[in-house]
Structure formats: structure tokens, C-alpha cells
Amino acid sequence: MSQPxxxxxxxxxxxxxxxxSKQYPAVKANDxxxxxxxxxxxxxxxxxxxxxxxxxxxxxxxxxxxxxxxMVWNGRPVQIxxxxxxxxxxxxxxxxxxxxxxxxxxxxxxxxxxxxxxxxSEVTARIRVLAESYGLDIDPLRxxxxxxxxxxQRVEIIRALMGKPELLILDEPTSVLTPQAxxxxxxxxxxxxxxxxxxxxxxxxxDEIRALCSQCTVLRGGRVTGEVDPRTQSNAELSRLMIGAExxxxxxxxxxxxxxVGTTVLELRKLSLAKESPFGTALVxxxxxxRRGEILGIAGxxxxxxxxxxxALSGEDPRLAPGQLHVFGADIAGASASKRRRLGVHxxxxxxxxxxxxxxxxxxxxxxxxxxxxxxxxxxxRTQKVQQLAQDLIARFxxxxxxxxxxxxxxxxxxxxxxxVGREIDANPKVLIICQPTWGVDVGAAAQIRAExxxxxxxxxxxxxxxxxxxxxxxxxxxxxVMAQGRLSPALAVADASRALIxxxxxxxxxxxxxxxxxx
Numbered sequence: 001m002s003q004p005x006x007x008x009x010x011x012x013x014x015x016x017x018x019x020x021s022k023q024y025p026a027v028k029a030n031d032x033x034x035x036x037x038x039x040x041x042x043x044x045x046x047x048x049x050x051x052x053x054x055x056x057x058x059x060x061x062x063x064x065x066x067x068x069x070x071m072v073w074n075g076r077p078v079q080i081x082x083x084x085x086x087x088x089x090x091x092x093x094x095x096x097x098x099x100x101x102x103x104x105x106x107x108x109x110x111x112x113x114x115x116x117x118x119x120x121s122e123v124t125a126r127i128r129v130l131a132e133s134y135g136l137d138i139d140p141l142r143x144x145x146x147x148x149x150x151x152x153q154r155v156e157i158i159r160a161l162m163g164k165p166e167l168l169i170l171d172e173p174t175s176v177l178t179p180q181a182x183x184x185x186x187x188x189x190x191x192x193x194x195x196x197x198x199x200x201x202x203x204x205x206x207d208e209i210r211a212l213c214s215q216c217t218v219l220r221g222g223r224v225t226g227e228v229d230p231r232t233q234s235n236a237e238l239s240r241l242m243i244g245a246e247x248x249x250x251x252x253x254x255x256x257x258x259x260x261v262g263t264t265v266l267e268l269r270k271l272s273l274a275k276e277s278p279f280g281t282a283l284v285x286x287x288x289x290x291r292r293g294e295i296l297g298i299a300g301x302x303x304x305x306x307x308x309x310x311x312a313l314s315g316e317d318p319r320l321a322p323g324q325l326h327v328f329g330a331d332i333a334g335a336s337a338s339k340r341r342r343l344g345v346h347x348x349x350x351x352x353x354x355x356x357x358x359x360x361x362x363x364x365x366x367x368x369x370x371x372x373x374x375x376x377x378x379x380x381x382r383t384q385k386v387q388q389l390a391q392d393l394i395a396r397f398x399x400x401x402x403x404x405x406x407x408x409x410x411x412x413x414x415x416x417x418x419x420x421v422g423r424e425i426d427a428n429p430k431v432l433i434i435c436q437p438t439w440g441v442d443v444g445a446a447a448q449i450r451a452e453x454x455x456x457x458x459x460x461x462x463x464x465x466x467x468x469x470x471x472x473x474x475x476x477x478x479x480x481x482v483m484a485q486g487r488l489s490p491a492l493a494v495a496d497a498s499r500a501l502i503x504x505x506x507x508x509x510x511x512x513x514x515x516x517x518x519x520x
Contacts, residue, residue: 013075014039014167014198015060020069022055024410026402029055030066031222037167037215042189042199044209044230047219048243048442049414050400053202054096056219057169060200061093062086074166087113090166094156094173096202096413096440100144107140110159123162130158135184139279146279148303157185168192169200172413172440174208186212204414204442206235218242243444261478262292265462266345266431267326271312273319281305281486283312288481288488290431295453295463296491297477299470299502305486306350306435306466313433313464314347315340327431341370344430348421348437350466352413356420359409363401364390366408367423389426397422398448414441418449425452432456435466450476470499484508 015037022030029052037043047053058064060071062080071078073089080086083093100109107124114123127140136154144152153173160168174182189199189212201213209216210230218226218241226241233241271286283305290296300306311317313325315337325333327343337347347370349355357366364387368375374382374389390404397418401411408416421437437453438446453476457463466483467473473480480497482489482505489510492501504510 012039013037013072014041016072017056017060018070018072020056020059020066020071022052022059022064022066024402026406027400028222030059033069033219033222033224035217035224037198037200039166039198040193040196041215042193042201042213044201044203044213044216045219046203046206046209046216046230046238046242049412049418049445051219051242052222053219054171054412057093057171057200057202060086060167061091061169087163087165090163091169092160092163092165092167093169094153094160094171096171098152098156100152100155102145103143105141105143106138106147106155106158109144109155110140110162113159114162126162127158130161134158134161134188142279146277148307151303165197167198167200169202171202172204173201174203174205182208204440204446206230206238206443209238210235220244239443242442261294262460264289265292265328266290266313266464268313269324269326271320271324273308273312273317275308276317281308283308284486286488288491290462290464292462293457293460294478295457295465295476297473297480297494298464298466298483298488299473299480300466300468300483300506302468304484306483308486309483310347310349310433310435310466314349338372346370346424346427346429346432348424348432348434350435350439352416352420353409357408357416360407362390362405362407363394363399363411363419364404366390366419367393371423371427393419393422393426396426398445413439414445417441418445421449421452425456429456429461431462431464433464433466436469437465437467438469438472446472470502473502474499482506482510 013036017033017035020030020033033052033056045053045056055064059066060080062082062085071080078089080089107120107127110127111120111123124140131138136157138151138154138158144155147155157173174185193199201209203209210233213230216228216230217224218228220242228241230238268286268288271283273283275282281304286309288296298306308317312320315335318334320333322333323331327340327345332340332343353359358369367386367389368381371389374385376382387404393399394401394404399419399422400415411419417440421434424432437449441449450472453463453465465473465477474494477494479491479493480502481491482502484506485508487508489505
């Protein structure tokens with residue numbers, strides 16, 4: 001039985017930061033930050049998007065150099081000049097944005113960061129053991145380009161654990177894990193802490209922090225605003241420390257709202273597609289109907305065909321046969337992505353950098369990826385209007401960025417997500433297909449994005465949401481389907497579903513003869 005917070009024993013300091021500051025051209029990311037991490041503690045770092053959490057973690061890991069301040073590691077002052085030096089000291093980090101080579105296998109990516117005294121075959125064997133122990137299902141021989149976002153994150157976590165770190169930094173580690181896998185990961189993290197490993201845990205999931213962590217440092221605007229034991233705080237109290245207020249409550253779904261649902265606007269008819277790579281997922285006899293004025297949620301574990309389904313719906317995969325995809329009654333199976341946008345179908349991919357935005361282009365330039373109203377028929381770009389659109393999106397969706405000219409990769413993950421989601425919502429879509437809408441964003445931003453999706457729905461838009469966040473799907477969806485092993489379950493009204501039932505269906509265990517009212 002764990003001891004009450006007041007009786008927890010003192011543990012020696014693993015890491016102490018004092019007066020850490022970092023100035024970027026447009027923002028002061030860290031301002032006189034102090035932080036103490038005890039050996040064997042799981043210590044949360046909490047803050048809204050752009051609060052300076054990622055910068056601080058990169059300073060600890062040696063990827064960014066501070067302008068001022070001191071770092072003490074295991075009792076002695078250090079200057080960590082590189083991630084390689086950090087790993088030698090016993091510090092490992094799992095980034096929110098992945099740093100994997102697409103053309104290499106998972107095992108080769110892990111092997112690159114390790115002492116070459118181990119052979120690739122030995123590393124492969126150890127990966128299999130770790131993956132089994134931590135519930136992080138991954139095939140070490142698969143090329144990274146064939147992995148889903150969730151599977152790539154598992155590779156990152158395993159790579160960090162391979163070095164047996166004394167300090168493990170985890171940035172949003174559970175954002176793409178199932179509830180069962182999260183529980184298993186927590187068991188592992190508690191075991192690591194019991195063995196003396198310190199863990200710095202960054203998450204926007206307040207329930208996770210309260211369940212897992214015994215210490216919490218809160219950042220706002222680059223400064224420390226509080227140091228608390230999260231087990232003694234409510235979600236509302238943590239939210240107030242983080243964003244200065246409680247996140248707005250989403251209005252409860254009206255049980256009579258289904259009466260306002262309109263006709264079917266997007267219909268998928270018996271779509272089957274062979275997998276294009278040995279590591280992909282074949283789609284098997286998929287059918288679904290998305291109706292005007294509803295949010296249809298797709299639940300499921302990453303890697304069960306969501307990528308392939310989204311490619312088929314967005315136009316990236318051109319293999320659909322005539323008649324398999326209809327929008328507003330028109331057969332668009334062979335239509336390009338641009339034609340689908342002209343029909344009012346907009347799409348937000350799960351991968352922010354590289355698909356949702358070009359990392360090296362400015363936010364203004366990134367609006368042109370899907371918003372072509374500021375390009376003339378002759379191909380001329382209305383530069384001022386492009387800049388104004390980006391500024392309007394920054395203001396409307398409260399994106400923390402150095403203006404319309406800031407490059408996409410300079411934004412925190414949550415702020416970039418707000419910009420990409422905002423870009424598509426602002427286009428007033430008739431159909432919005434969105435993947436992982438609130439992955440890695442803080443509670444305030446998540447509430448804002450979900451409220452915008454509900455507003456779209458209430459305005460008559462048909463919204464298809466793919467998410468691994470069951471709480472999110474239950475909060476905003478009118479109906480739910482589950483994707484498992486390349487198949488789609490029957491649809492259920494949210495009122496008829498439960499987390500236990502959906503969790504069971506996520507293993508592919510739905511009955512083949514579900515009552516017809518579920519699809520009605």
C-alpha cells in the first residue's frame with residue numbers, strides 16, 4: 001500500500017535545474033525555470049501548448065542549449081551539449097514528434113542509438129522481449145514508413161527503454177495507446193520508478209497525471225506557476241494552475257438531437273482493398289453511412305486499417321472501384337483530392353508534420369495546401385490575403401506562433417494541430433474527415449477543438465472523427481463504429497454503447513448479428 005503524500009520518504013535528487021532561460025526570436029520559451037526531480041519519482045510537467053515544456057525537456061536532453069541557468073545531475077553540475085552525451089549520462093527521451101528514419105526498420109532505428117557492441121540480431125531479440133513485457137506490440141523487422149503513428153510511437157518508447165535510463169523523459173506517451181496498453185505501461189513505469197529510475201512525464205491527460213505521478217511542476221508562459229502533489233488536486237484545480245481557468249464545459253448532447261440529423265451525405269459501399277505493402281492492413285467489405293448534422297466516431301487501436309481507410313476517403317488511394325464511394329449522391333470513387341475539396345469534403349490527417357503541414361514552410365504558405373481561394377485562375381497567389389488568412393486563423397484558434405511567417409516546425413505540436421484543424425474548419429466544410437483531432441493538445445485547446453466540431457455538426461456539417469481517445473468519442477459522437485483487423489463494426493448510437501463494449505469490439509469481437517436498430 002502506498003504511503004500518504006505527507007509520509008513519503010525523502011529521496012536524493014536525480015536532477016536539479018535552476019534559473020533555466022531560453023529566448024527564441026519571437027518568444028521566450030523558458031524564463032528562470034527551476035525544477036527538482038528526485039530519484040525514483042514519476043514527476044509530471046504540466047502546461048498548456050506553448051508553455052515551454054518541450055523546450056525545457058530538450059534542454060535536459062541536450063538537444064537545445066539554454067541561454068542561462070544551471071543543471072545538476074546526480075549531485076554534480078553538468079552542461080549537456082548533445083543527446084548522445086545525455087544518453088551516456090543515463091537520460092533518455094521519447095519525443096512527441098518522432099525522430100525515425102522512414103527507410104529503415106524499427107530494429108535498425110533502435111540500433112542506431114545504441115552501443116555498437118550489440119549486434120542487430122541481438123537488438124532485434126531484445127526489442128521483442130521489451131515489446132512483449134510492455135504491451136507495445138511491434139514487429140522490429142518492419143520498415144518505419146509502413147508503420148502507423150501509434151506504432152511509430154511504440155518504437156520510440158522501446159528505443160528509450162533499451163538504454164536502461166536513470167531518467168526517462170516521456171512526451172505524451174499514451175496519446176495513441178489503448179486503455180489496456182496504458183494500464184500496462186503504467187505498471188512498467190511504476191516498476192522502473194521502484195528500481196530508482198526517475199521519470200519526467202508530460203501529458204495533457206489530467207486523470208493520468210493524478211493516477212501516476214507523485215510530483216507536478218506547472219508551467220505557464222515559460223514560467224513555473226506551481227509545484228503540487230497531483231494526487232491531492234482535482235482536475236479543475238490543475239486546470240486553473242495550467243491555463244488560469246477551468247476548461248469550458250461542452251454542452252451535453254440533446255437526446256432529441258437525432259431528430260435533426262439529415263440525409264446521408266457520404267456513403268461507403270462494400271469497399272475491399274488489398275494491402276499495398278507487406279506490413280499494411282487489407283480493408284475488408286467496409287460500408288458506412290455519414291449523415292448531415294451528425295458526428296460519426298471511429299474507434300480502434302492504431303494500425304487496424306485506419307490509415308488505409310483515410311487514404312481511400314481522402315483520394316490518396318485511387319484504387320476504389322466505381323460505385324464504392326458516394327458524396328451527395330455522386331460517385332466520387334475516382335475523384336482526386338482537389339475535386340473532393342471542391343465538393344466540400346475536407347480532411348485533417350493524423351500526421352501533422354509532413355502531411356498536415358510542410359515543416360519548412362510558413363503558416364501562411366501552409367494555408368495554400370488546402371485553401372486555394374487566394375490563388376487566381378492564372379496561378380497567381382494573392383499574398384496579402386494569404387497572410388491575412390493565416391493571421392485570422394492564429395487569432396480565432398488561439399495559436400501561439402510568431403505570426404503568419406512562422407515556419408510550421410517552429411510551433412509546438414498542440415499549436416500546430418490547432419492551426420491545421422482551424423484551417424479546415426474555417427473553410428466551412430460540408431463534410432469533415434478528421435483523424436486524432438486532439439492528439440497532444442492541452443485541455444483548453446482540446447475543449448475548443450471539440451466545441452468547434454460540435455458547432456460544425458449543429459450547422460449541418462457531416463463529421464467523421466477517427467480517434468483512439470474513447471472519452472473524446474463518447475463526448476462528441478452521435479454514433480460510433482469500431483475498426484479492427486481491417487473491418488468495421490455495425491454502428492451504435494452513443495446512448496447504446498459503453499466503454500467496456502467498445503473496448504471488447506476493438507479486439508474484433510463484435511457479433512455478426514447486431515440488431516438492425518443499431519444501424520437505423
